[in-house]
Amino acid sequence: MEHQEKSEKAPSAAVTAVAGHGDAHADHGLAHTMPVWMLIAVLAALMGLTVLTVSVTSFDLGSEGNLVVGMVIATVKAALVCTFFMHLLWDKKFHAILFATAVLFVILFLSMSITDRGEYQHNIDLYQNANSAAPAK
């Protein structure tokens, strides 16, 4: 086993490097290493938010209100997972941009579909009223 040394690299840098917003190149090993306390803290936050999202259902905020609160909490949880567990905070920004692009297209996809369907509500109402054995609204 030969040992070729790259002189500019501190040999143990990859092992000890924990900190930092380094560019993940020079002396931090191949990528950022998450400290254990941070991993545990993120899990604790995620668990807390899960309890919160379950307990909030016992309050009536209106059907819309509860849905919005649920989605906001889910999005906060998702952001925690992405930022820390998926290393996006320290990763190349390009990966974050890629992921954001996917999310953007999902939003476009959903909103276009809802808008499009809304356009036909009138026709659906007409149809249901015409066949109003069961009254439609």
Place this chain on the structure above:
Amino acid sequence: MSEESTQPAIEPKAGGHGAPLPESDPHGPHDGETHAHGDGPHLAHHFDTYQQQFDAGKLGIWLFLLTEVLFFSGLFCAYTVYRGMHPEVFVYAHYFLNTTMGAINTCVLLVSSLTAAWAVRNAQLAQRKFLMVNIIITIVCACTFMVVKFFEYQHKFHDGLLPGPAFHPTEQVWELESFKKKHPEAAEYAEKLSRAAEKKAETSKAAVAVDLNAPVTGVFDRPTEEQLEPLIKAGVIGPEAEDPTRPSKPRNAHVFFSIYFFMTGLHGIHVIGGIVVWLWLLKRSAKNQFGPKYFGPIDYAALYWHLVDLVWIYLFPLLYLIH
């Protein structure tokens, strides 16, 4: 990348390409072993450096994750559109779902996400034992998730809560504990209405109309808001109900279970896929193949695993916590 492990004879390119050999092993050299982690065998011949190899793999997994997000978005779109059209179906159906089981599964997946992220750290630091422990915990959590899912599915099959024409619920929604607990008065009222409708149907064959303002039989007092509102919102009575003559269920309630089974099923398939990947990585980490220069596979699998977790983070409130 796995094939390198079977070809220990391949040495990394010599110095000119700048592939550094490991200097950073905290647990001492593994001279006796054919593939010490981070050693040459793990640098594929078409990469110049470990950094390049790692970055290429990382870009690849991120592109894969994008396709996964878009893949799932089709089902999320179906959910959104249908819920926008028929909220009563979702209110009706959510009483049949077990929130406790959903919450347990959420926690199980979150814990497995932690151990997956921790495993990446272990691989980076060449902590072979911790790496294996964390992978095993991840696998155990994934299996727990699937077992809970199995019991949920079994319960639904048993109660006739199946998609499409197979949808024949054995229980009425107001007979469910989850409904009674939340809306005791409405449950009682629905029960009364149901019995009255049955009686009426027996005595005269004329259909009994459930009119919101004037209760059918006349023996009831005028129903209160608490009695009516949950029933209308769940499509048990009112304009969206399937049967105008008696408390029933909303029209096309089975569509919810199509959406439910497709979304949780596709997610479950991803969990099973993850278990297979983690088993493979467990085997590789047992062979001590991962270290500071070569932990890509663990990192990529963890990223995939986090995405599976992300999907569930949204599925849980959307399916189980409908208000």
